[in-house]
Amino acid sequence: MDNTSSDYQMAESLPNFGAQAQKMANLQTTTEASMFLLGGLLGGCMLVGLIRSPLTMTYIVTGRFKQGWTLRRNQQTSEITSFRNWRVKGSRFTISGLRPLKSQKLLVGYLYWYNKLTIQSIWGSRHLTLAKLLVGLFYLTVISISILWKNWRAQDFLSHFRRPATIAVFQLPIIFLLSMKNNLSGFSGIGYERINFLHRLVGRTVLLCSILHAALILKVQESALGELFKQSTFMYGGISLATMIFVAFTSMAPIRKRFYRCFLASHILGYLLLLFALWMHVQATHVPIMICGGLKIVDEMFKIFNTSFRRAQFTSLPGKITTIEVPNLGTGWRAGQFVFLRVYSSRYILEKHPFTIANAPASDSPHRTKNSLVLIAKANGDYTRKLHEIGLTKAAMGGRSSISGEKYQHNPRVQSVMSFECKSEVGLIDPTYDSQLLVSVEGPYGHMYHDLRSHETVVLIGAGVACTFVMALFEEVVGSAIAGVSSTRNVLIYWTLRDIDMVEYFLDPIRENLRMAQAMDIAVQIKIHVTSTIGKYKPGPFRELIIIHGRIDPKEVIIEAVNTTISEINALGRSEQPAGIGIASATGSASFSKALRDATLAVDRKTFLEIGGITLHTEIFDNQ
Structure with missing residues (x-):
């Protein structure tokens, strides 16, 4: 009797032991796939860094990387008054x-092939270059191998239904890293906007991995769909997937360009909802989500540090041009960089827009004592038309003339144009506004x-x-x-x-x-x-x-x-x-x-x- 009971218990425990062993084997292969993904991505970054190393070294050796990080007041007090002609008679x-030429001499042969790689258009595309194609193919190859690692048979694929989810969650910090305006790419002379295509590529790949994970889950489950979603794990998983689909849809180029505010709002609210739903989905997502939160906090801290508050002078000029002169910011950027401007007034405070800085920093300018940052906008969209109205208010109300305005005050053609614009816009102008308003300038961004x-x-x-x-x-x-x-x-x-x-x-x-x-x-x-x-x-x-x-x-x-x-x-x-x-x-x-x-x-x-x-x-x- 005792022997029969013992044999029965042993037979009952064998399936449990087999299931546990299978689960451990699946976990081991998933860990191997994750390590391959990490190694592949790091190896790809090292390869790109090696190819770009001559340009990066030039960027560092010439000291150019030291500039363009923080706006600040110009301390220069003496103006350069004499010019030194380089050409010496008789020599x-x-x-x-x-x-700058010392490094340039070593780069000519390299530059020829580098141009072939980075600016060669593929299949007549206006945006896709050979370099982007190769980077994209390399990334997708690494992702595909990670998913198929010891997982190419149909039965294996079903038993590893968590694998695509693990690969997707692994990449969440990469999405946030690539979305940061203040990231490490600036140290090599590449602005965050240059690698934005990678942010979109990784985001869409994460979505595809999540859809694959959901499809495999539904395949292996025997319960009805309604019963599944009564469980919190499945419910929050469904919310996560729906959020990712919505964010991806609103990020499509036609929608992003035509309804930019909708795109921005869906992005901000979407990633907050996504992180919350994933946190509630399974415990394995907690560490990647904390990393994402840390990256976002660091980026926001850098934004706050790089934001300056000033009272800017707005001046409207012919051709629907608006100049915004921000005082006491004379250096700290490089020519060609841009900033984000926010105007602190009830009509404008909810929006901030990028503008290219229209003047060189005092350190690189002929006007070494100049201590202002100049932005120029053309009244094409809603926001820039509102900015134009600030300067028009000044002209309509007969306010003080700015430095730029004084230059045109005796020009009858300019006066007539401004008068006409003021009359045409008078219904939209609030006379309580002055042409000087508090603004915040965030940046500079963009590296060349x-x-x-x-x-x-x-x-x-x-x-x-x-x-x-x-x-x-x-x-x-x-x-x-x-x-x-x-x-x-x-x-x-x-x-x-x-x-x-x-x-x-x-x-x-x-x-x-x-x-x-x-x-x-x-x-x-x-x-x-x-x-x-x-x-x-x-x-x-x-x-x-x-x-x-x-x-x-x-x-x-x-x-x-x-x-x-x-x-x-x-x-x-x-x-x-x-x-x-x-x-x-x-x-x-x-x-x-x-x-x-x-x-x-x-x-x-x-x-x-x-x-x-x-x-x-x-x-x-x-x-x-």
Whole structure:
């Protein structure tokens, strides 16, 4: 009797032991898959870092990485009043002693192949480059292998139904890391907006893994669906999946661009709900969620640290242009960077928008004592129209004139334009508003590892109000030449716009920088391409300015830059390595950016080496 009972207990325990052993085996293979995923991603990061290492080292060696982190007051008290011409009579001009050129000489051959990798368009796409494709394929391959690790048979796949969920939760901190505005990529000269495509790729992969996990759960469960969702684990799992689907849907490009506020709100509320639901789903998510929370807290702390509060001066000008001058912020950024502006007034406080800084920092500017940060907006959207109304209020109410306003107060054409705009907008203007309002400026953001000052020829391209990007870089090149830390000999500026009235405000600053550039023996040519008949302003003629009716041809831009550089090299007759061409473009057209990349790649290798290489930086202002 005792033997029969013992045998029965042993037989009953065998299935339990087998199930436990199977569970431990599944856990071990899932751990192996997770380790492979971690190793694969770290290995990929190291490979990308190795490929970029020459540019990263240049970025560090030249000291450029030290700038562009925190806005601060300018402490410079003395203005540079004299210009030092580099060309010494009786001796051959050389730039071999300049610090930026030392690293540039080693990069020319590398740059040729690096351009082939990073700016080569794939399948005619305006956004997809060879580098993005390779990074994406590598990432998806690592994810696929992690899911299929010892898991390729149908029975194994069902028994490892938790594997896709583990892979998805493992990547949650990566999504938050890639969404941080203050992340480690800035130390290599890459702004957070440049790696945003990875944030979207990882997010969509996490969604697919979660859907696969849910499908496997439903396959192996025998209970009815209604019964399953009575259990808290399944209920919170369903909420998590539904939240991810909703966030992914509102993040699609057409919705993101057309309903940006909806996209932003769904993102913020979505990730809060997602983290809560996942926390309640299973205990295994707690550590990744705490990491996500820690990353978000660190990012928000950096945002607070990088936010400055000032009373800014708003001035409305012809062409629906609004200038925002923020005092007591004169340095701490690099030309080409942008900030987020929030206006503290009942009509504006809920929104903050990015604006490119329109002037160079005092440390790199010819105007070393200037202590203000300038932003320029064109009244196209709802928010920028509201900003324009602040300046119009000042004109309508007869308030104090700002520095920029005094410049136009005796111009009858400007007065008539402002008067007309004020009358047309008077129904929308609250007379209690002043033209000076409290604002917060968060930033700077955006990193450009290319140092245009280290190039022999600089090409600057801007479209519409994106010329603020061009103006800041032009000012930096001139200021650096005065300080003796620039290799630039030629500057080619291309500006395309529909409303020629915009030119009126920008022309005087351009002329001032042009005057100082000529004193430093830098040849400057400005071409304004007007694409419509809007506006009546006719700028006074001067030798360096050409107005063209029609669009910019990227091929002609590259050809002219190459010919200018070759002519400069031949004229100087030097034997040193040329400093090459640096191109920076800021437009709202992805097709123009692609055409510019294609035109750059069309330069043959012999010419590329002869001129010292070409570096290209493009900005596209369209919420990509």
